[in-house]
Amino acid sequence: MQPVSIGLVGLNFGRHICEELTSPSNAFARLARVCDVDQEKACAVAEQFHVPAAPSLEALLVDPDIEAIGLFTGPNGRAELIRRIIRAGKDVMTTKPFEVDPTAALAVLQEAKALGRVIHLNSPNPRPYGEMAVIDAWLSAGVIGHPTLAQSSVWCYYGPTAADGSWYDDPLRCPVAPIFRLGIYPLNGLLTIFSDPVSIQVTHTRVETQRITPDNAAATIRFADGAIVNLLASFVVGGNDYYKNSLTLCGTKGVIYYQVGPRPREGSWTSNLQLATEDGIEERTVTCHAGEYDWEFFAHRVRKEVAEDQTTPAQIVSAIRIMQAMSRAESSGETVRIGKE
Numbered sequence: 001m002q003p004v005s006i007g008l009v010g011l012n013f014g015r016h017i018c019e020e021l022t023s024p025s026n027a028f029a030r031l032a033r034v035c036d037v038d039q040e041k042a043c044a045v046a047e048q049f050h051v052p053a054a055p056s057l058e059a060l061l062v063d064p065d066i067e068a069i070g071l072f073t074g075p076n077g078r079a080e081l082i083r084r085i086i087r088a089g090k091d092v093m094t095t096k097p098f099e100v101d102p103t104a105a106l107a108v109l110q111e112a113k114a115l116g117r118v119i120h121l122n123s124p125n126p127r128p129y130g131e132m133a134v135i136d137a138w139l140s141a142g143v144i145g146h147p148t149l150a151q152s153s154v155w156c157y158y159g160p161t162a163a164d165g166s167w168y169d170d171p172l173r174c175p176v177a178p179i180f181r182l183g184i185y186p187l188n189g190l191l192t193i194f195s196d197p198v199s200i201q202v203t204h205t206r207v208e209t210q211r212i213t214p215d216n217a218a219a220t221i222r223f224a225d226g227a228i229v230n231l232l233a234s235f236v237v238g239g240n241d242y243y244k245n246s247l248t249l250c251g252t253k254g255v256i257y258y259q260v261g262p263r264p265r266e267g268s269w270t271s272n273l274q275l276a277t278e279d280g281i282e283e284r285t286v287t288c289h290a291g292e293y294d295w296e297f298f299a300h301r302v303r304k305e306v307a308e309d310q311t312t313p314a315q316i317v318s319a320i321r322i323m324q325a326m327s328r329a330e331s332s333g334e335t336v337r338i339g340k341e
Contacts, residue, residue, distance in 0.1 A: 014072030144251030
């Protein structure tokens with residue numbers, strides 16, 4: 001298979017994706033051009049990765065050698081950018097959070113499906129594999145019964161980050177920042193398990209950051225069937241277990257533990273899963289794939305070699321509705337109902 005030719009837009013975060021696309025181990029996608037509103041930055045990154053810089057998104061859209069756009073701008077207004085891309089006949093790999101407006105997000109996802117265009121994210125992933133495949137199999141077998149309670153966490157250490165005027169500093173564009181930027185990973189996984197969220201309550205603090213937005217946060221989400229999820233996220237937790245999603249998932253017949261406790265060895269990105277039921281304890285270890293960009297599946301989808309994604313537009317938009325309600329909960333300090341379409 002020929003690798004998909006990618007024009008990458010948004011180089012603040014996107015420069016890290018350039019490394020993935022130029023890695024010899026990536027046989028499914030290649031970096032062809034880069035673009036950023038900051039032309040100086042675009043030229044510098046282009047020189048670093050030995051590709052041409054494009055003066056604008058439009059220049060990429062009319063380039064017949066560009067098959068897909070890697071879109072790594074901020075989430076605000078991303079749906080409209082994606083609409084321009086898919087109407088130009090190109091596919092999209094982008095990142096979480098997908099959007100801040102659930103109505104705009106759903107509309108563009110539905111339009112992409114109607115046009116036969118591909119939109120992939122790193123979270124939720126378009127297919128369950130690794131740890132989520134194991135959890136999905138256990139849930140499908142009904143071994144823990146009805147899921148009723150979950151606690152999930154993700155953290156890292158960013159230190160006393162200074163304000164830089166980016167969207168990270170704006171509570172309206174980056175509500176409850178640790179959950180919006182990191183907690184979205186476990187939240188997207190949880191929404192494949194729990195459905196119909198009805199309310200959210202948040203608690204947040206500023207421990208070290210010099211931004212207006214917080215660096216330490218928790219959210220409690222209630223679901224229509226009575227299930228409760230507690231989600232913790234932080235930018236001020238040090239140690240070796242950075243960026244590790246942890247989950248305790250309780251059901252009426254048993255409990256699933258995912259990456260609870262320290263990693264088995266330094267630098268390990270394996271996932272440790274345990275299933276505890278009346279029949280005993282089953283343990284599994286798989287390679288961790290949380291938050292990865294699935295370039296292999298993306299390439300097969302672009303080439304029309306595999307069926308549609310298993311992640312639905314409704315699942316993607318459900319997380320955005322929760323984030324929208326979370327923004328209101330952050331400003332009000334109250335429990336807020338989560339809206340529906």
